Amino acid sequence: MRIDIVCVVPDLLKSPFEASIMKRAIDKGHVEVHFHNLRDYTNNKYKQVDDYQYGGGAGMVLMAEPIDKCLGQLKSERQYDEIIYLTPDGHRLDQQMANTMSLQQNLIFLCGHYKGIDQRVRDMHITKEISIGDYVLSGGEVAAIVLSDAIIRLIPGVLNDETSALTDSFQDNLLAPPIYTRPAEYKGHKVPEILMSGHKKKIEEWREDQALKITKEKRPDLI
Numbered sequence: 262m263r264i265d266i267v268c269v270v271p272d273l274l275k276s277p278f279e280a281s282i283m284k285r286a287i288d289k290g291h292v293e294v295h296f297h298n299l300r301d302y303t304n305n306k307y308k309q310v311d312d313y314q315y316g317g318g319a320g321m322v323l324m325a326e327p328i329d330k331c332l333g334q335l336k337s338e339r340q341y342d343e344i345i346y347l348t349p350d351g352h353r354l355d356q357q358m359a360n361t362m363s364l365q366q367n368l369i370f371l372c373g374h375y376k377g378i379d380q381r382v383r384d385m386h387i388t389k390e391i392s393i394g395d396y397v398l399s400g401g402e403v404a405a406i407v408l409s410d411a412i413i414r415l416i417p418g419v420l421n422d423e424t425s426a427l428t429d430s431f432q433d434n435l436l437a438p439p440i441y442t443r444p445a446e447y448k449g450h451k452v453p454e455i456l457m458s459g460h461k462k463k464i465e466e467w468r469e470d471q472a473l474k475i476t477k478e479k480r481p482d483l484i
């Protein structure tokens with residue numbers, strides 16, 4: 262997989278790709294991540310990327326030209342499966358969407374900033390618009406990190422058995438059951454007996470019961 266991240270603050274983005282699972286996925290060759298600064302695609306000598314909005318109103322808008330130039334350049338180099346604009350008014354990200362995108366080859370993530378981007382580049386280039394939740398961030402960069410992490414960990418071969426994505430919360434539309442590790446008793450708090458019984462089937466049943474109970478309590482909307 263190749264991900265091209267187009268934004269105005271690449272420095273906000275880079276370090277999460279330099280540690281842990283995302284770094285390992287890059288080092289093992291499962292994914293390439295490239296960063297593009299919209300300021301490098303400006304024509305004016307001040308490298309200005311934003312301007313006031315027509316019709317008035319507070320907040321700046323990212324101009325069409327630098328975005329069009331950057332996306333046009335990338336699209337001339339390879340075919341993209343999706344050109345995704347990260348915006349609070351997009352479709353809300355869920356596990357199903359991450360699963361689908363994890364099987365794709367080439368993705369562009371365009372990060373909005375300020376009030377957003379000129380509608381004309383949305384119409385011209387964007388194939389999908391994604392929000393990471395119903396709250397507002399100061400820019401799409403943080404959302405691009407979230408989306409990248411959600412997708413990259415699902416690429417076949419990135420996680421091993423111990424970190425398998427199959428048992429994650431949401432993979433079966435339920436939250437995950439409680440988990441424990443050694444010691445068996447900590448400050449008087451004991452690990453549930455069943456988990457130490459060795460009965461595989463009973464343990465599986467207990468986990469399913471717990472997952473259902475917790476989901477009903479915390480996220481009844483999922484059931």
Ligand code: 6GU
Binds near residue numbers: 393
């Ligand atoms: Cl993708 N961008 C911004 N700026 N805020 C958000 C978001 C995206 N998703 C939720 N809030």
